[in-house]
Amino acid sequence: MGEQENTLTGRRKAPRLRVQLAGSGVTRNGTSKVTILNISRHGALVEMQEPMTDAVVGKEMVVFGPSFEVFGEIRRAQGRHVAIEFDEEITHDELVRLRAVSERQPLLSQETQWMRQARDWVCGVGGRAGMD
Numbered sequence: 001m002g003e004q005e006n007t008l009t010g011r012r013k014a015p016r017l018r019v020q021l022a023g024s025g026v027t028r029n030g031t032s033k034v035t036i037l038n039i040s041r042h043g044a045l046v047e048m049q050e051p052m053t054d055a056v057v058g059k060e061m062v063v064f065g066p067s068f069e070v071f072g073e074i075r076r077a078q079g080r081h082v083a084i085e086f087d088e089e090i091t092h093d094e095l096v097r098l099r100a101v102s103e104r105q106p107l108l109s110q111e112t113q114w115m116r117q118a119r120d121w122v123c124g125v126g127g128r129a130g131m132d
Contacts (some may be wrong), residue, residue, distance in 0.1 A: 011106050012023075013104070015040060016024060016025035016038040016040040016045070016121050017038060017039055017040070017095055017099050018038050018041060018096070019036055019037070019038060019098060019099060019101075020036070020037065020102055021033060021035065021036040021065050021066055021098065021101065021102050022034075022036075022056070022065075022066075022116075022117055023035070023036055023063055023064050023066070023117055024063070024064040024117065025044070025046060025060065025061050025062070025063055025116075026062040026063075026064070027056070027059055027060065027061050027062075027066075027074075028059070028060070029122040032048055032049050032050070034046040034047060034048055034049070034063065034082075035047045036063065037081070039065050039095065039098060040094065040095070041049060041082050041086075041089045041090055041091070042085060042086055042089055042093060043072065043075070043083060043112065044063060044072075044083075044084050044085075044086070044121055045082070045083050046063060046081070046082050046084060047081055047082075047132065048080045048081075048082055049080070049104055050080065051078065051079050051080050052077040052078075052079070052081075052082055053122060054077055056074050056077050056082065057074055057075065057076060057077055058073065058074065059074050060071070060072070060073055060074075061073070061074055061082070061084055064117065064121060065098070065117065066098070066101045066116070066117055067101075067120055068090075068094065069097070070084075070086050070087075070088075071086070071088070072084040072085050072086040072087055072089060073085050073087070073089045075118060090110070109118035
């Protein structure tokens with residue numbers, strides 16, 4: 001199946017894992033706290049703090065999560081949900097790790113998750129997804 005056929009049938013390039021990870025979304029317009037709702041090797045669905053308009057579609061965004069960061073392009077915006085296509089695929093191992101992180105910390109508040117993510121970033125913990 002080619003990419004064109006996926007578009008016509010509505011099928012995604014890759015299955016998505018449901019997660020709930022606190023992070024940050026950085027665009028040319030600023031930084032916002034986000035919640036990563038699902039993720040695949042090719043992209044993610046994130047929930048922003050504020051509703052987004054179609055004006056952000058096509059804009060670049062960097063998503064920082066628990067010990068990872070990915071660069072991508074906003075493909076769709078609907079309310080507070082933004083779909084991002086990554087510039088480079090992340091590895092299967094990285095997806096498994098992120099799912100495990102999500103499952104280990106389901107009871108942490110968003111604020112606590114954001115604080116941990118910020119602390120890890122300041123301390124230089126983690127790195128670009130898929131990079132060894």
